[in-house]
Structure formats: structure tokens, C-alpha cells
Amino acid sequence: MDMLEGDKLCIAVERIRYLAFTRKQYDVAKRFEVLCQTKKLRTLAALPTCMPTWGACCYLSADVLQNMLSRLRCLRVLCLSGYSIGELPNSIGHLKQLCYLNLSRSRIKQLPQSAGSLINLQMLKLHGCTELTNLPRVIENLVNLHVLDLAGTSNLQDMPFKIGKLKNLQILSKLIVGKGIGSAVSELRGLLNLRGKLSISGLENVADFRDASNGNLKDKDGLTELDLQWSDESLNSENEEGQMHVLESLMPGKNMEKLRILFYGGKMFPSWLGDPSLTNIVWLELLNCRNSILLPSLGRLPSLKILSIVGMDRVQKVDLTFYGHGYVGMTCWSSPSRANEDSGEEFPCLRELTVENCPKLIGKLPGRLLSLVKLVIKHCPKLESSSMSLPSLNELNVEDSNEELLGSILGPSSLTAVTTKGLPVLLHLQNGVVRSSGALRVLSISSCIGLTSLQAAGDILLNITAIEHLKIKNCSRFSETGFFPMLKHLTLKDCQSLKFLPSAITMISCPLEELKIExxxxxxxxxxxxxxxxxxxxxxxxxxxxxxxxxxxxQIDNSTSNxxxxxxxxxxxxxxxxxxxxxxxxxxxxxxxxxxxxxxxPLSDTMLPKNGSLELISVFNCSKMTCLPGCINCLTHLTELNLHKCTALKYFPETGLQFPNLRKLDIYECSSLNSLPDQMLSRTSLHYLTIGECPGLVSFPKAGWPPNLLALKI
Structure with missing residues (x-):
């Protein structure tokens, strides 16, 4: 509950121990004056404590922060997440009893050295602090720290402190391996209580693979998510063998569920990656490991559900090791032996498969993935089509690849969404997966320059008439959409040959709810x-x-029909x-x-409905409008009016602008406008007013500006 009512506290101040308040866009000293009376305040929290990704949209004046921290010596909990705070005052070090400090989604660049005095601090949350560049060495003094949340700190360059001293750490979201005196992977050795997610970046800076081995990741059974990341530049180094040894030494614990390997520069993956002993791995991503020539043995991971293989530039074939059979020699995806085809043992639980940006990969996709729900193939032009049995498939995405892949899937009745892009030879959809799917609800086709229609001559496509969402984009020869009786959303963009829309969409019985044409x-x-x-x-x-x-x-009349x-x-x-x-x-x-x-x-009195629901009117570059229609004042729900480049606009209605709920008014580049109405400026609801590039205006209204303006731009 927000205990601040306006600028005053709603109960006796001296009795307050726990105080939560909602942020305002601009929080100034007056709002917090009463805090100087709360000598024993233990909790001060801005709500909500979890901010969205666009956070740091609220502002707290620097003197508020300085005065507050110097007075509230008994604070245990301090949450200032979402404020655009660039730095903390040194007085933060006076809060000796502080246990919880949340600066998430702020603009903090670095913590002061005095933060090392917070010896009772247990949780330090810096999630989403994108401007944070470094952490002070004194962090190693916070021996009671349980949580150090650094997720989303994209500009954090290094962590130059002995993190191994923080023996009580349970959550460490990020470890950056530094050069020389920076943090090392071996610092993890004594952190026996780590759990949840850990991201290790800067692995190109590991000088000796024994340092990685000494981190004892395999003994960290509390960790369930792990990111292992090298830098993009390290892919051009000559230390491929060294990177292979490092990755070999970073085998995770048995309870690992999600694993991501990014920008790994070795030619081969370690044997542990496909070890069936990793029974809990459900999510695996291999991203931009561009020097690797073979994929690891993954087919026998018993719980693997989501697999992404992206940016493997040098992989040309997939050997039997990929399926977990232990020997090499085949050059295609499909299982080579009849025994393997019948066993169904490869990828027994796989639900989502993504293969992207593998330009040299040849061969065929697996023939039987009985649990697969989603298949994404992008920028793999050499992959060949083959008969695939995917009885559980719901979503298929094929982009910039072999268009025959679309027709190679043997009619899964469960397929509900198909996306295709960059298939220049595709002329129409009449074979394979699309023709056989009666459950298809979403169809998106883009950059297929050969596409002329969705159906061949004489093909009525009965099995895709259940489509509800249809998007055709950047198909220059496309000219006919066909008829889909269940269609609710239709988008047509950059279709150079489209001359008319099907008559079916003008039928009263058509369920179309959204139509976009661009x-x-x-x-x-x-x-x-x-x-x-x-x-x-x-x-x-x-x-x-x-x-x-x-x-x-x-609407032509007031009848209730149609x-x-x-x-x-x-x-x-x-x-x-x-x-x-x-x-x-x-x-x-x-x-x-x-x-x-x-x-x-231009808009006229004959067009606008009386007592309508209009909330926003925006008119841009209309050269014929000399005056707004008089009945516009009947739009009692209007909250925003934008008039840009209406060069003929000279005046407003004689009655002025009397919208009772208007909050925002923009008038820009209306060169003929010579006055603003006095009546409009008595509107107490108006908060934002912009007037610009209107050279005909010689004076502002004598009555003055609206009383509740928050922003005025002239």
C-alpha cells in the first residue's frame, strides 16, 4: 500500500517502520520532507519493485537521495528500482544495518567505495542496469551477501574482485573473466551454495584450462541454467585447441536444465555435452560457434526438449555421432540404418528444433521426431527435402532455404502455423504440408518473389480454409488471395501486382476483424x-x-442493422x-x-458522429482543411488531437475547443493559423501542449495557459 498521500504521510510519522510508495515521474524533495521524522524507518521501497525492461523512466532529485541516506540509519531494506539514478552518494555506507538494496533498472554507472561498508548486506540487485560499467573491489568485503543479481548489465566490462571470498553467495547471475588480475573461473570453487542461473563470459581470457577446471562446475548441483560465452573476436584467434580444453573443463553439474554456448571457437565439442548422464538437460543452444566442424552427440539426451543450432558456418554434414551412435561416416541428417529408423530413440522428447545460418549444411532432416511441436529452418539453402513424419508438429517456419522442405512433411493434422520467407521458386501452395493440414490457422508468406497466388488453377485448397491469420509481404507478383471463410486478420504489404481485394471480404458474413494494406x-x-x-x-x-x-x-443511417x-x-x-x-x-x-x-x-460536420467514441484524431499534411468542423466539440471522449502540416488551417471553431477530457494537443507547421481560442485554454484536463512552426501566430491567448499543464513546447 502506498502510504504517501499527496505530499503527506497518512499516519503518525514517528511510528512508521515500513514504508512503500508509488513512484511519480518526477519525485522532488517536498514529497519526502516528512521522512526526516522517521528516525527508525526500516523499510523504504518504491513500488512496484519489479520494473519493465524500459525502466528508469522516473526521476528522483539528488538532494532527496543525499538527505534520505544520511538520516535513515536504521534502514534494512532500500528499493529504488526504476529511478534514473546515475550514482549513489557516499552516505550509502552509513547504512550499516542494510540487508537488501535494489537498484534494478536504474542508470547507475558504478557503486561508491563506501558500499564496501555494508557488511550486513545480503541481497544486491542491479538487474537491468545497462549503464553499469564496473564494480568496486570493496565488494569482496560483503561476506554476508547471498544474492548478487547482475543480469542485463550489458556494459559491465569486468569484475576485478575476489568473488571467491563471498562464501555465502547463492545467486550469482554473472561472472566476467577478466584479463590479468581480473576474476577467474577458479573463484567459483569455494561457492558451494550457488543455485539458479549463472552466466560466464570472457572465457577467451582463460589463460590456463586448469583455472576453468578448478572452478568445479560439475559439483555445483544447485545450478540449473548455465551460459558459457566467448567474445565474437575470439573466433578469429589461433587458440582453437585452447578453447577446446577450456570447454572440456566446464562440464556442468548433474541437475543442469538449460545450457547455452556462445561464440565458442573450437573445432570440436567435448564428449560430456551429449553424455546421457546429463539427464535433466531440457534446453540447449549452440550459438555462433562458427569454427566447429561437427555437431556434438545429442541424440541420446533423454530429456532434451528445445534445441537451437545457429551460426555454425563450417558444419557441412552431420555424422552418426549427432544421434549418439558413437561412430562417424554418414553425410546426412536422416538415420542411416533401418534399426535406427524403427527405434525412435533419437531425440525422444524433442519439442522444438531450430537450425539457422548453417549455409554449408547438406543432407536431410531427421525422418522421425515424434514429439516435435515447432520446427524452424532459416538460411540453410543446401538442406535437402525428405519424407518426414512429424505427427505432433504445430508450427513450421522455413526461411531462405530449400522450398521443397515445405512439401516434404507428411501431413501433420496438428499443424496450426506456417511461416515462409525468401523462397523465390515458390509459385503457390498446393502440395505437402499446407495442402494436407486442416488445422492450419496462421499463414505468413514474405519475400517469395515467384508467388502469384495461394492456389493453383483448379485447386480449391479445401484443407486450409480454416485460416484465421493471413499475412503476405514483399511478394511482387502476388495478385490473388483466394477466399478463406474463417479469416479474421489479413495483412498485405509490398505486393506490387495486387490490383483488387477479393469480393469475399465485403460479405456481411465475413468474420474479418483486422485488415492492413500497405x-x-x-x-x-x-x-x-x-x-x-x-x-x-x-x-x-x-x-x-x-x-x-x-x-x-x-454509417448511412441510424438503423441497428449492419x-x-x-x-x-x-x-x-x-x-x-x-x-x-x-x-x-x-x-x-x-x-x-x-x-x-x-x-x-477535409473532415466536416457531416462526417463526425455526435457523442461518438473518438479518443484520438491525428491529421497530417492535409492541405484542404481551413477550419475544424464545429461539431468536433461533441466528441466528449477525445483525449488527444494532433494537427501537423495543415497549411490551410486558419482558425478554430467559434466555440473554441471544449473537449472536457482533452489531455494532449499538438499543433505543428500550420503556417496559416493566426490565433488560438481562449476557450480552449480553460480546459483543466489539458496536460501536454505543443505549438511549433506556426509563423502566422502573433500572440498567445490573453486568458493564459491551461492551469494543469505538465509540459509546454513552443
Whole structure:
């Protein structure tokens, strides 16, 4: 509960021991004045304690922090996560009883030396502090520390302290191996209580593989996630053999569940990686190990569910060792012997397989992966198609690879999503996986320059009529979508040959809820008929030849039949449009954006519904609008109005702008505008006002500015 009410505490201050408060965007000294009376405060926490990834959006004045830390000597818990704090004052060292310090998602660059005096500190959370560059050596004094959370500290360069002295550490999210006097892997040896996730980076700096071995990772049974990372530059070094010895020495404990190996520069992987004794490995990623020539033996890992092989530039073939059979000599993915084909023992639990950026990899995919749910193949042009039995497959993604792979999967009835990209020879979808899947709900096709339609002549594609989401992007020859009676979301982008949309989408019974059309320069009109009444979002962008908008976009009468439910309408970059269809915008419309439609008629009283639901109106580059329509003041729900480059706009309605809920008003590059209405400036709801590049304005309203403005830009 937030115990700060406005700028005052809601109970007797001297009795407070635990205080939580919600951040404001700008927290200044006045809000915290009463804290000087709370001599025995033990907990001070900004809520929420867990901030989103875009954190550090709130500001705390430096004098607040300085005064607070110098007075609150009894604090045990201090949470300042999410504040844009660049540094802590030295007075932090006075908090001798502090047990918990949370600076996550702040802009802290380094901790002061006085932090070494926090001898009772048990938890130090610096998660998401992307500007943190180093940690002071005095951290080694914090012998009671249990948690050191450094996840998401992407600019942290080294950890120049003896982390091995922190014998009570249970959570250490990151260890950076430094050069020379920096931290070493062997510092982990005495940290017997480590658990959870550990990321070790800078492994190229390990001078002697015995240092890695002395870290005793294999005895850290509490660790369940491990990242082992070399630098990208180390791939060009001549120390391939040394990196192989280091990785051999970093065998994880028996309870390891997730393992990632990044930028490893050795030619071979260690034998322990595929050892069946690693019975708990469920997630394995081999990322950008570009010097490796063979994949490790993984087929016998009994619990492996997710496998990603990415950026293996030099791998050309997959030998039998990949399946865990212990000898080499075959040059393709598929199991070579009849016994292996029938056993079903390889990858018994594998649910997700990703093979990406392996340009030299030849051969065929595994023939039987009975548990596979998701298959992703990207940038593997030499992989060959083969008959694959994947009865559990739900999601298939094939990009910049052999298009025959699409047709090689033997009709899994469970397939619900297919994504294809960069298959230039693909003309239409009529064979294999797409034709045989009656469960398909999502279909996305992009950068397939040969694609002309989704169906061949005479092929009605009965088995994919259940599609609900369809996206066609950057297919220059594509001209016909076909009819999908269950379609709810349709996106067409950069389809140069598309001249019209199918008449089926204008049927009242069509369930289409979202329609996005972008960069289709040949599209001239919609088919006759009305838009589906269930359509909620319509976005038309950069269709230069479009001369008319679809019927049903506007409401012609007040009848309850065929009432539109449109909520979002965006029309951008359609210079051939001249007018809207007859009628008013639907009363359900909440967002209206009209940008760069130079010839389109301006908004008028006949278009806007009285007491409508509009919350946002944005007009950009409309050269015909001289005045806003008078009935615009009937839009009581309007919270934001943007007028940009409306060069003919001269004045506002005589009644001014009387929106009771308007919070933001932007007026920019309206060169003919000569005055602002006095009535508008009495609006107490207005918080953000921007006026720029309006040379015709000679004075501001005599009545002054709105009283509750938070930001004014002129």
C-alpha cells in the first residue's frame, strides 16, 4: 500500500517502520520532507519493485537521495528500482544495518567505495542496469551477501574482485573473466551454495584450462541454467585447441536444465555435452560457434526438449555421432540404418528444433521426431527435402532455404502455423504440408518473389480454409488471395501486382476483424459491397493508386442493422483519394489517423458522429482543411488531437475547443493559423501542449495557459 498521500504521510510519522510508495515521474524533495521524522524507518521501497525492461523512466532529485541516506540509519531494506539514478552518494555506507538494496533498472554507472561498508548486506540487485560499467573491489568485503543479481548489465566490462571470498553467495547471475588480475573461473570453487542461473563470459581470457577446471562446475548441483560465452573476436584467434580444453573443463553439474554456448571457437565439442548422464538437460543452444566442424552427440539426451543450432558456418554434414551412435561416416541428417529408423530413440522428447545460418549444411532432416511441436529452418539453402513424419508438429517456419522442405512433411493434422520467407521458386501452395493440414490457422508468406497466388488453377485448397491469420509481404507478383471463410486478420504489404481485394471480404458474413494494406501501388479499389460489420481495425498505407474507400466504412443511417464496429481507422499516403463514402464515421470509432492524403476532402460536420467514441484524431499534411468542423466539440471522449502540416488551417471553431477530457494537443507547421481560442485554454484536463512552426501566430491567448499543464513546447 502506498502510504504517501499527496505530499503527506497518512499516519503518525514517528511510528512508521515500513514504508512503500508509488513512484511519480518526477519525485522532488517536498514529497519526502516528512521522512526526516522517521528516525527508525526500516523499510523504504518504491513500488512496484519489479520494473519493465524500459525502466528508469522516473526521476528522483539528488538532494532527496543525499538527505534520505544520511538520516535513515536504521534502514534494512532500500528499493529504488526504476529511478534514473546515475550514482549513489557516499552516505550509502552509513547504512550499516542494510540487508537488501535494489537498484534494478536504474542508470547507475558504478557503486561508491563506501558500499564496501555494508557488511550486513545480503541481497544486491542491479538487474537491468545497462549503464553499469564496473564494480568496486570493496565488494569482496560483503561476506554476508547471498544474492548478487547482475543480469542485463550489458556494459559491465569486468569484475576485478575476489568473488571467491563471498562464501555465502547463492545467486550469482554473472561472472566476467577478466584479463590479468581480473576474476577467474577458479573463484567459483569455494561457492558451494550457488543455485539458479549463472552466466560466464570472457572465457577467451582463460589463460590456463586448469583455472576453468578448478572452478568445479560439475559439483555445483544447485545450478540449473548455465551460459558459457566467448567474445565474437575470439573466433578469429589461433587458440582453437585452447578453447577446446577450456570447454572440456566446464562440464556442468548433474541437475543442469538449460545450457547455452556462445561464440565458442573450437573445432570440436567435448564428449560430456551429449553424455546421457546429463539427464535433466531440457534446453540447449549452440550459438555462433562458427569454427566447429561437427555437431556434438545429442541424440541420446533423454530429456532434451528445445534445441537451437545457429551460426555454425563450417558444419557441412552431420555424422552418426549427432544421434549418439558413437561412430562417424554418414553425410546426412536422416538415420542411416533401418534399426535406427524403427527405434525412435533419437531425440525422444524433442519439442522444438531450430537450425539457422548453417549455409554449408547438406543432407536431410531427421525422418522421425515424434514429439516435435515447432520446427524452424532459416538460411540453410543446401538442406535437402525428405519424407518426414512429424505427427505432433504445430508450427513450421522455413526461411531462405530449400522450398521443397515445405512439401516434404507428411501431413501433420496438428499443424496450426506456417511461416515462409525468401523462397523465390515458390509459385503457390498446393502440395505437402499446407495442402494436407486442416488445422492450419496462421499463414505468413514474405519475400517469395515467384508467388502469384495461394492456389493453383483448379485447386480449391479445401484443407486450409480454416485460416484465421493471413499475412503476405514483399511478394511482387502476388495478385490473388483466394477466399478463406474463417479469416479474421489479413495483412498485405509490398505486393506490387495486387490490383483488387477479393469480393469475399465485403460479405456481411465475413468474420474479418483486422485488415492492413500497405505499399500496394497497383491497388485501385475495393470490390463492391460493404465491409464486414465485425471489422475493428482498418489500416491503408501508401497505396498511391487507390481512388476510393470501401462502402460500409461510414454509417448511412441510424438503423441497428449492419452497424459497424470499427474502432481504428488509419489512412496514410494515399494521394489519389478524393473523398470518403457517404455517411458518418461509426460511433464505435476510437482512433482516426489521416496522413499525407493531399487531395482527400477535409473532415466536416457531416462526417463526425455526435457523442461518438473518438479518443484520438491525428491529421497530417492535409492541405484542404481551413477550419475544424464545429461539431468536433461533441466528441466528449477525445483525449488527444494532433494537427501537423495543415497549411490551410486558419482558425478554430467559434466555440473554441471544449473537449472536457482533452489531455494532449499538438499543433505543428500550420503556417496559416493566426490565433488560438481562449476557450480552449480553460480546459483543466489539458496536460501536454505543443505549438511549433506556426509563423502566422502573433500572440498567445490573453486568458493564459491551461492551469494543469505538465509540459509546454513552443
Amino acid at each position: 505499399d500496394c501501388p497497383a491497388l485501385t479499389f475495393f470490390a463492391n459491397g460493404r465491409l464486414p460489420t465485425v471489422l475493428r481495425r482498418l489500416k491503408i498505407r501508401f497505396c498511391e493508386a487507390l481512388v476510393s474507400l470501401p462502402q460500409g466504412l461510414m 452497424v459497424s464496429h470499427l474502432e481504428n481507422l488509419e489512412i496514410v499516403g494515399c494521394p489519389s483519394l478524393i473523398s470518403f463514402p457517404e455517411g458518418k464515421f461509426p460511433s464505435s470509432l476510437k482512433i482516426l489517423k489521416i496522413w499525407r492524403c493531399f487531395r482527400l476532402e
